[in-house]
Amino acid sequence: MGDVVPLPVRSTPPAPPREAGVEPLWRESVGRQLREERLSSGKRLIDVAEQAGVSPQYLSEVERGLKDPSSELLAAIAGALRLSVAEIATRVATSNPSTQSPVCLAA
Numbered sequence: 001m002g003d004v005v006p007l008p009v010r011s012t013p014p015a016p017p018r019e020a021g022v023e024p025l026w027r028e029s030v031g032r033q034l035r036e037e038r039l040s041s042g043k044r045l046i047d048v049a050e051q052a053g054v055s056p057q058y059l060s061e062v063e064r065g066l067k068d069p070s071s072e073l074l075a076a077i078a079g080a081l082r083l084s085v086a087e088i089a090t091r092v093a094t095s096n097p098s099t100q101s102p103v104c105l106a107a
Contacts, residue, residue, distance in 0.1 A: 028065030029092040030074070035063040037081045051080035 024032075038048050049059040053076055061067040062077065069077065075085050 025065065026092070027062075027068040029095070030069075030088060031063045031065040033088055033091045033095065034077060034081065037083060038063070041081065043081070048077065048080045052076040 038045070045059055045063075046056045049056040052059065052073070054073060058067065059077065062069050062073075071085065074088065078085050078088050
């Protein structure tokens with residue numbers, strides 16, 4: 001046939017670190033809360049992912065704030081950690097009080 005020519009592989013550069021005082025994105029705060037809960041309960045990533053019905057890779061990306069899960073997936077992940085979506089939202093809202101904007105929690 002012909003010669004095989006290797007193509008260069010581009011890697012995605014890591015996201016730049018956020019500046020101090022910049023409010024974190026929702027997905028970053030949610031991921032941080034999910035990871036903290038998983039670690040404090042002593043559960044492995046693979047076990048929580050299996051209980052939630054997602055891949056370990058996807059759960060890892062959610063925890064690192066790279067993926068913004070749908071409400072259904074967030075409910076499944078929270079449920080695997082024995083939490084509700086409302087509990088996660090409350091934790092996010094109270095752990096990152098912003099001086100730039102008010103926080104309003106709906107009942």
